[in-house]
Amino acid sequence: MKLHSQIMGDGSPFVILHGFLGMGDNWKTLGNRFADEGFQVHLVDQRNHGRSFHDEQFNYEVMAEDLLGYLEAEGIDQIMLLGHSMGGKTAMEFATRYPEKVVALMVADIAPKAYPQHHQDILKGLSSLDFSNLDSRGAADEALSTYVSHFGTRQFLLKNLYWESKGRLGLRINLPVLIENIEEVGKPISEDALYEGPTLFVKGAKSGYIQALDELLISKHFPKAEIATIPKAGHWLHADNPDDFFDEILGFLSRFAEL
Numbered sequence: 001m002k003l004h005s006q007i008m009g010d011g012s013p014f015v016i017l018h019g020f021l022g023m024g025d026n027w028k029t030l031g032n033r034f035a036d037e038g039f040q041v042h043l044v045d046q047r048n049h050g051r052s053f054h055d056e057q058f059n060y061e062v063m064a065e066d067l068l069g070y071l072e073a074e075g076i077d078q079i080m081l082l083g084h085s086m087g088g089k090t091a092m093e094f095a096t097r098y099p100e101k102v103v104a105l106m107v108a109d110i111a112p113k114a115y116p117q118h119h120q121d122i123l124k125g126l127s128s129l130d131f132s133n134l135d136s137r138g139a140a141d142e143a144l145s146t147y148v149s150h151f152g153t154r155q156f157l158l159k160n161l162y163w164e165s166k167g168r169l170g171l172r173i174n175l176p177v178l179i180e181n182i183e184e185v186g187k188p189i190s191e192d193a194l195y196e197g198p199t200l201f202v203k204g205a206k207s208g209y210i211q212a213l214d215e216l217l218i219s220k221h222f223p224k225a226e227i228a229t230i231p232k233a234g235h236w237l238h239a240d241n242p243d244d245f246f247d248e249i250l251g252f253l254s255r256f257a258e259l
Contacts, residue, residue, distance in 0.1 A: 001053040001055075002069065002070060002073045003044050003045060003046065003047070003052045003053075003066055003067070003069075003070045004024075004044075004045045004050060004051040004052045004053075005024060005042050005043055005044045005045065005070070006024055006025065006028065006031070006042075006043040007040065007041070007042050007043075008031055008032055008035040008040075008041045008043075009032075009034070009035025009036070009038070009039055009040050009041050010035075010038075010040050011035075011038040011039045011040050011257070012038070012039050012040065012080060012103075012257040013039075013040050013042065013074075013076045013078070013079045013080065014034055014039040014040065014041050014042065014079065014080040014081075014082070014253070014257075015042045015044055015067070015071075015079045015080070015081050015082070016030075016031060016041065016042065016043050016044065016082045016083070016084075016087075017044055017046060017067075017081075017082070017083035017084070017086075017087030017088070017090050017091055018043075018044075018045070018046065018049065018050075018084060018086075018087050019084045019085030019086045019087050019088075020085060020086040020119065020178075020185055021049070021119075021122070021126075021156075021157060021160065021173060021178070022049065022050075022084075022087075022156070022159075023045050023049055023050030023051070023159065023160070023172070024043030024044050024045045024050055025043065025050065025159070026156070026159065026239075027043050027238070028043065029242070030238060030242060030245075030246060031043050033246055034246075034249075034250070034253075037250060038257070039080070039253070039257065042070075042074075042079075044067070044070060046063055046066065046086075046087065046090065047062070047063060047066055048173060048174035048177050048178055049172070049173055049174075050172055050173075051172065054174040054177065055174075055177070056177060058177055058178065058180075058181040058184055059181065059184040059187075060089050060090055060093040060184070060187065060189070061093065063090045063093070064090060064093040064094040064097055064098075067090065067094050068094070068098060068101070071101065077101070078100075078101055078102070078103050079101060079102060079103065080102075080103055080104050080106070080253055080256070080257060081094065081095060081102050081104070081105050081106065082105075082106040082107075082108065082249065083106075083107060083108065083110075084108040084109065084110070084238060085108070085109060085110050085209075085235065086110075086185055087108075088107040088108055088109070088110035089110055089112075089185075089187075089189065091105060091106075091107060092105070092107060092112055092189050092193070092195070092221070092222075093189060093193070095195040095197070095199075096189065096190075096193035096194055096195045096221065099194075099195050099196065099197055102195065102197055103197070103198075103256050103257070104197060104198040104199070104200075104252065104253065104255075104256040104257075105195060105197060105198070105199045105200070105222070106199075106200045106201075106202065106249055106252060106253075107199070107200070107201045107202070108202050108237060108238060108245075109202065109203050109204050109207050109209045109210060109235050109237055110209055110210070111201075111209065111210045111211075111214040111217060111218060112188055112189045112193070112214075112217055112218060112221050112222075113188050113214060113217055114186055114187060114188040115185075115186035115209075116186060117182055117183060117185070117186055119182065119185075121147050121148060122147070122148055122153070122157065123175075123178070123179050123182065124147050125143075125144045125146065125147025125148050125157075126144070126157065126160075126171065126173075126175055127175065127179070128143065128144075128146070128147065129143055129144065129171070130143075131164075131168060131169050131170055132168075134169055135167060135168075135169070136169075137158060137161055137169075140158060140161060140169065141154055141155075141158055144157065144158065152236075156236070160172045160173050189221060193221050194221060194222075194223075195221065195222050196222075196223055196224060197224065198224055198252075198255070198256055199222040199224055199225040199226070200225070200226050200227075200228060200248075200249075200252045201218055201222075201225055201226070201227045201228070202227075202228050202229070202230055202237065202245065202248055202249070203227065203228075203229055203230070203237070204229075204230050204233035204234045204235055204236075204237035204240065204241075205229050205230060205231045205232065205233055206232070206233060206234040206240075207233070207234045207235045207237065209235055210227070215227060226252075228248050230244050230245050230248060231244060232244075233245070
């Protein structure tokens, strides 16, 4: 089955992969800015997210295969590839499996290492939403606030709400499968994974996802990797400081794209 996407602009194909519990639409504003710079931007919903298909399998291997199938369906031979968080792990998996497909790789605030599971409260909160009694986004936000205190995080999560039918809300994400396979999200890339093409890792200055010690592991798997820091930004660096993030990514892209 083909992944859902939003495509904007014309030029060098540039695929952006969202993070866990996100969707391509989270990147629409930045996607339009990249499209204005001469890229054909593909905001892809990964499986069990957004408007893409639901499936019992959920791991980085199948998500990399999903992307390969998407490119084949779109008739795209090579891409610029950016992934954030979970999407960054998918991007790493894809680039190391199919290096000939990736002109340049960009990974936002995630390292190739293993991460402990830390989404328990969010998943409990989403699981607690009783849509037989919730008839508005405001009511869903209030119910979720018991588990997730940060307003911005709740707004990000509640973008998954949609009207299943008249008067009844639902979630676009395949929550049961994501909960069942949550350990997959934190897994490292394989020991022998290697991508020798141009690579940029960007991290948020206020985020702890990429530590100084991780740079050795990054260089092992991605020997041409550069590492940049986005100031005034945490893990959602593209939302916290979109202008500096955009400038950093565009500067890197411009070295390899045919503009």
